[in-house]
Amino acid sequence: MKPNTPTDQTTAFSPDLDKLFKIAQEGEAVIPAIIQHNDTKDVLMLGYMNRVALKQTMETGRVTFWSTSRRELWVKGATSGNTLRAMRILINCEQNSLLIYALPEGPGVCHTIGNNGTHRPTCYYRELSLYSAEKYRFFADGTLYDSPFVSENGSYTAPSMQQATEVSSNFYQLTHFYLQKLTDNKAGQIAINVIFDALLMPHPIIWLHEEHHRAVMARRGINSRNESYFLYSKLEGGVVKVSGVKDSDLIRLKRYYPPEIIYLHTAGIVSMTAMTRHIESRWFFHETESLDYGILWTNAVNNFYYMSACTQNEEPELPEETEDERDFTGFDCRAWVYDLFRPDEPYETRGIHRSGQGIDRYITYAKLSSEERNYLSNATQLYLLNFIDPNLIGFHRIQVSENFVFNFAGRHSWLRSDKRVRWICILI
């Protein structure tokens, strides 16, 4: 459930953990009193009461604290006019804290001034990100954000990233195994497989791409549909969608798990790198002879092509669609850069969808700042590193001596949730 308390700031984790210790050292006999709005139930503030303050509150109906810093009775609002009328006083099981339902009698409660120039209605106006400590941490492994096998009410809803990668890789490798039996000629075998991958069967790659997006959301209980199942019957304007996602789910994901909404956008392209790595590992460690060149080239070209498309100032024609029908993001890489640079911008401020209903999820090129565009262009160039790969031209295992075999591959993927673009070279 969304907390009722409005907040107007996010903040780093820097609380005064010594406060109670300091009060205890002063030797004051005080009890903490939580002040809750009698009608809205918002928590307004917390103060301390000694015996006199509590007695005065009960007798006058005006909330009165003991100021632990000034060491004097403090009738709340005596100088500011923001007094509090006590309506009910509750005490907890151990009789060491109070809960006071009160009605504010002035325009505000907190002594701080809010963005509108008046006293804030609650002292709890700062919000700690649930992820504050690890907001920009290194995504050492994308599968950190994988969902386990997801089922709901006993029915299967989404595979994990690892499962989907296995399924797609196995599909290609098994198909290639049988296709190569059509001829004994090696060049002919490769040609048949490449044509099959490039022209006839891109479907498992697209399915895999969308399942990676879905796994990030499934981890937080967000339902979605992979529309690649309708690739040949319902493909609209060349766009395959992950639909069925609610705006409220995306708002929640960005608000409470900002690194995950960034990874959500990147997960599709990461899936292709994951599949390539999976197949090449099998070639190297298990010495499999499957002719998977078509799919490896498709992955490398596709990632670069998709990134390049995100840097073009062109928008595809999209049909009118309801919130339930629309894709969760549009161009992945634009949304990635947009959220990467604006981790604190609430998702709901993206604007209204052109249909007039719901949030405008599709980030257009025009909407990106020049800094974001530059970053996107630089990131696109780094995808050329994926072509530095001996596996693409048939070198799966480079034998140096009887006991030493190695291989290498340039690999660039979206592995970070901060703004530093990195590439990694994995020795397998």
Ligand SMILES: [Zn+2]
């Ligand atoms: Zn995608």
